[in-house]
Amino acid sequence: MPTPLYDPFPKYLQIRDILLRRFAGLAEGTRLPTEADLSAEFMVSRVTIRNVLNTLAEEGVIARRPRLGTYLLKPPPPPLDDRLTGPIEDMTALGLPAWTQAIDHGFVPAAADVAAALGLAAAVEIYRVRRVRFLSGGPLLVLEAFFPEDIGHLLAGHRREGSLFVPILQELLGNDVREDYQQIDALTASAEMAQHLQIDPGAAVLCVKRLFVDGAGRAIAYFKTNFRADRYFYSIKLPKPAPGSGSRRQPPNGTNRPSPERF
Structure with a gap:
């Protein structure tokens, strides 16, 4: 290893x-x-x-x-709306030593899960971009970006190596571009993924999936960001319960969920 x-x-x-x-x-x-x-x-x-x-x-x-x-010494201001930010954007904003290496880009048939996320028919042609992101001397993540065919043609005409996609989409489509949801999966690295991330096949990978939509609610971008699990963790800040609501709430529909105290 x-x-x-x-x-x-x-x-x-x-x-x-x-x-x-x-x-x-x-x-x-x-x-x-x-x-x-x-x-x-x-x-x-x-x-x-x-x-x-x-x-x-x-x-x-x-x-x-x-x-x-x-x-x-000096309390920082409350954080701004960060729905359009993520690890790559944060690293760029803070000036950390990060850079990008292209794997490939072009029009390909959509895999079933990608087509479903973008609301398209299975195997329809989409535009795919794959990159490796490096930080402090080694690979941190593999980004897989998927776009409907018409959005892909726009991006292909404005392709700038290593540029962030969301600002380009905002430039091309207007500022009414927003993140619709995130999903986090724990995966194991395929042989190809392991080669790009310089880890063993089967090693742990954290996959953050993000879907972006335009002002009409149409899906315009789907990202899979595959992180080396030994170089990244994901965290969120949960809101405090409202006064009088109690510290525990039962899950809906009678479902049972693990108690957080067990982890």
Whole structure:
């Protein structure tokens, strides 16, 4: 099995984002958790946490004082609407050392799951683009992007290697382009996927599927982003329950779901 060679920059990026969102609701001067506490919470090394905190200190968000701890210096503003953002967009915005390598692009018959996602007939011709995204010296993800044929012809005429698709779609179709849903699957790498990600066949892969629609609700783009599981994790911030609603709610229709305390 290959030896991991890369620093966990995607985890670093997401931990930074989680902490910034937490800090937005705190008062200036609030004492913050220690490196050891955060390391245990996120299940990463203290070196990773230290890098995150040092970056936040350099940005003027927190202050770190020997023997006195870490304090919130300047609460960040609440996060903006991020429905059109994702890992690739975040890495680009933060200036992280990421780059893209093309695998292939062109018109192909739609696989059954892709056709269903785009609301098209099975095997109809679609435009497919596949890329490998590298971060900090090694492969992080394989992106598979699928578009209806007419959208594909537009994109083929405006193809810019490594460019982000959503801004191009907004440029071509107007700003009324939105993400309709996400689905996250735990998969194992095929031989081809393993070759692109430089992992063993059958190794764990996290697949994030995203569907984008236009103002009329028509599906215009379907993305499958296949991440190396050892270089990326996915997190969301859940809202607090409304006062009086209780801390537990029964699932609908009498279905049973695993208790989160078991995991």
